[in-house]
Amino acid sequence: MTLQYRAAVLHAAQTPLSIETVAAASLKPTDVLVRIRAAGLCHTDLEVIEGSLRYPLPIVLGHEAAGVVEQIGPAARGVRVGDHVVLSWNPHCGHCFYCDRDTPILCEESLGKGPQALSFDGESRAMLADNRALQQLMFLGSFGEYCIVSDQQAIPVPKEIPFDRACLIGCGVMTGVGAALNLGAIAHGDSVMVIGCGAVGLAAVQGARLAGAGAIIAVDLDPAKLALAARMGATRGVNASTDDVVAAGRRDTGGRGVDVVIESAGSASAFRSTTEAVRPGGQVIWLGKIDVNKDVSFRWGSLMQEKRIRRVSYGNARPRRDFPLLARAYLDGTLMLDELISRRIKLDEINDGFAALKRGETIRSVITFD
Ligand SMILES: [Zn+2]
Ligand SMILES: [Zn+2]
16 A cells, blocks of 8 residues: 655745645665654755755755654665664765765765755655655655655664754754864864854854864854854854954964864855965865855965865765764763754644744754654
């Protein structure tokens, strides 16, 4: 019998998501059926709703989720029925040019198929009531009661971590903590600046703390977000609407500039500040996004002096290694996740949730499913 479930479907850009009953496809051999228990609302979903990021429609959005494995295909490996899992949006082939060079985020198959918005094998795993195939964002589509994923996307985590917190690990927290821990090469006592204190930035602040950074300078326009950053490990808050970001960085570093600058604001002015604030020989990590057709300008002199600049997605994630570690860090009390959740909502409230995200009122709204 076909499994039917409720999901939020986007039929056209700049229209509300519609909550409707959809049907799951039957499981392929390496598929995993996950009953979704919590799903976070991320900016990337909002970009698709607004039409600045284009995918074929109709589509089920959602790519930051946690749930319980309800069924597995006969060839699915690394996961069992009953496991609590966080979903990864980076399936990869394991044998292309980039996979061979240990950069699964650039996997040719993954990047090639991503724009089709289907499962990793190029087929859809969900249908509308009239049998039309549904697209799925980032090989997932987790704004629904169920989601069928490939076995490499279902990452078991300890059962003690609540689903609403676990789901955050699947995108925002992995991206921010991973930037600091996996990529930043932050040495004990290094100075770190994080520009933009949304979910990703607050995770980066915590990654810097976990890496043993000395000064951690948090930058935002919102005093409430700066207060949260202070609780998570920032040693100084800089309000970019009133303070000079570059001067603030120099103040804490003997005038040299900051060792590692992590950008998670997604604005042209933030990108520009990063190269000004970093010290000679220092590192800049860009996490944020702006419209891909827009220009960003830099003062040429700010790019000189051996500065290393890198744009990164997903914090160099190795989900099977990193997701359980991050869940364990939460359970040990070293990674704060409770504070990232501004609202818990039901699936029917998803449009209000995105409106609040757009207004900058929330760090994360999380949909919880009973
Ligand atoms: Zn995301
Ligand atoms: Zn590959």
